[in-house]
Amino acid sequence: xxxxxxxxxxxxxxxxxxxxxxxxxxxxxxxxxxxxxxxxxxxxxxxxxxxxxxxxxxxxxxxxxxxxxxxxxxxxxxxxxxxxxxxxxxxxxxxxxxxxxxxxxxxxxxxxxxxxxxxxxxxxxxxxxxxxxxxxxxxxxxxxxxxxxxxxxxxxxxxxxxxxxxxxxxxxxxxxxxxxxxxxxxxxxxxxxxxxxxxxxxxxxxxxxxxxxxxxxxxxxxxxxxxxxxxxxxxxxxxxxxxxxxxxxxxxxxxxxxxxxxxxxxxxxxxxxxxxxxxxxx
Amino acid sequence: xxxxxxxxxxxxxxxxxxxxxxxxxxxxxxxxxxxxxxxxxxxxxxxxxxxxxxxxxxxxxxxxxxxxxxxxxxxxxxxxxxxxxxxxxxxxxxxxxxxxxxxxxxxxxxxxxx
Numbered sequence: 001x002x003x004x005x006x007x008x009x010x011x012x013x014x015x016x017x018x019x020x021x022x023x024x025x026x027x028x029x030x031x032x033x034x035x036x037x038x039x040x041x042x043x044x045x046x047x048x049x050x051x052x053x054x055x056x057x058x059x060x061x062x063x064x065x066x067x068x069x070x071x072x073x074x075x076x077x078x079x080x081x082x083x084x085x086x087x088x089x090x091x092x093x094x095x096x097x098x099x100x101x102x103x104x105x106x107x108x109x110x111x112x113x114x115x116x117x118x119x120x121x122x123x124x125x126x127x128x129x130x131x132x133x134x135x136x137x138x139x140x141x142x143x144x145x146x147x148x149x150x151x152x153x154x155x156x157x158x159x160x161x162x163x164x165x166x167x168x169x170x171x172x173x174x175x176x177x178x179x180x181x182x183x184x185x186x187x188x189x190x191x192x193x194x195x196x197x198x199x200x201x202x203x204x205x206x207x208x209x210x211x212x213x214x215x216x217x218x219x220x221x222x223x224x225x226x227x228x229x230x231x232x233x234x235x236x237x238x239x240x241x242x243x244x245x246x247x248x249x250x251x252x253x254x255x256x257x258x259x260x261x262x263x264x265x266x267x268x269x270x271x272x273x274x275x276x277x278x279x280x281x282x
Numbered sequence: 283x284x285x286x287x288x289x290x291x292x293x294x295x296x297x298x299x300x301x302x303x304x305x306x307x308x309x310x311x312x313x314x315x316x317x318x319x320x321x322x323x324x325x326x327x328x329x330x331x332x333x334x335x336x337x338x339x340x341x342x343x344x345x346x347x348x349x350x351x352x353x354x355x356x357x358x359x360x361x362x363x364x365x366x367x368x369x370x371x372x373x374x375x376x377x378x379x380x381x382x383x384x385x386x387x388x389x390x391x392x393x394x395x396x
Contacts, residue, residue: 122298122331144366151300151333158301232334 002027002066003036009044012181012245012275014252014263016049021268024056031064037091039074039082047172048183050087050110052273055168055185057091058112068092085170086110105132108171108182115158115167115186124169125150135173138280146180146278149233153184153274156230161188161272178280185273192249206249207262214246214253233276243277285357286315287323297330305339312344312356321355329360332367334374342374349379 004023010016027035037057039045060066068091075083082088085107108129113121129135130143138146157167163186171182192209203209214234237244237255245254250268254261291297293311294304308324315322324341326332345352361368377384 118298118300118304119296122300126331141366147331148333148366151298151331152335155301155333155335158303 002030002033003038005038005040006042006045008042010042010046010049011044012046012049012183012243012277013254014265016046017052017247017252017273018265020049020052020056021265023053024060024269025267027056027060027066028064030066033066034069035060035066036069036071039070039079042079044078045082046181047081047085047087047107048170048181048275050082050085051168051170051183051185054087054090054110054112054170055187055271058168059187081107081172085172087170106173106175108169108173110168110170112166112168113154114164115161118154121154121169122151129171132173135175137175137178142280145236146280149236149276149278150182152230152233153276157184157186157188157272157274161186162194163188163271180278180280181275182277183273183275185271187269187271190248190270190272191246206251207253207264210246210248210251210253214244237276237278241279243275245275246272247275248272283355284320285323286320287325288312288315289325289327291328297328299326299329299336300331300333302335302339305336305341305343308340309343309347312340313347316344316348316351316355321357323357323359325359326367327360332370334370337370337374338377340374341371342378345375345378352378 004026006019006023010019023037057066057068061068070088070092072083072088075088086109090110111124111128113124125147130147135143154167154169161167165187167184167186169182169184171180173180190206190209191213192203192206195203195209195212199212203212214230234244234255236242238258241257243254243256245252245256247253247265247268248271250265252263252265254263288308288311290299290308293307296304299305312322312324341356341358344356348355358371361371
């Protein structure tokens, strides 16, 4: 049967990311047919991960000519976020049932960008996201820092991706707890390819490549001192209880609770994903 | 010595100076004038967003490549000196002029991996 059922909680962690990839691996077996994405047994979905799921659906539509069915009546309660952020509309293209209306103003809507289209991305962050009513509590300096961090990460993904395919972004904020989650993902080269070439295969694994990049390594012949801001974001997350996760080349690398962890993912895809969590009420 | 004004927004074609690629474009243009013996004014008029990545790739890289002439021959205009942007620009200059500070930051990062 051309159906995949998501179960339990899908969060921004190795288990959640793996489950999304398992969906992709399963759905890839089908082509030229309808495919049901079943959320009936799902308890929670981190809205920022919609970008990852949309990337898979986009590829499956393009390469396998799949058409997706989602039961709109299931997208209620916490799962309603998949409708509010535009995910369901982009996958199913049914505006009657999945018109993305964010009445709570807590989502950063899902959107795809060409890596060179900085104006569109800047407009998205400044005018669609940061002007939301729910972010009134954040002072201007913090908003500027958040905005700048998102720009730096957009740049970082663009540098590593080496692809014309889109970067997909999505996020969510939780005003009561002061948490902001944001994800950018692409289907490009990932971190390892360029870094392995640059280091003459001294760096051989996804985990080592991500570590090398966040420590400030650069694949450019004349490394630019200070890099592109990823190090600053990392230090900021370390000091302010934020979280930074990078998924590339089969590795889920994360800075969380002031410690760095690696998890290997099974048979993972190419490309890279960066997750960033801010805690702005600290 | 002639002085050349480089309007950042004209070179990168956008008010969003937020990616390294744009910083490299400024570096290339500015380098050509410095190599020709001109001094330059980097004019940030009409820029609406600025990142460290851009500053390091443009100004920081100029200070790294031209350590002996950069201070005297690069003028930065239309930046409020009390702004975060000014800090980012100064950071990029300090990192270029004092590689040991970059090492200190790198060591702080490395310590996270211990």
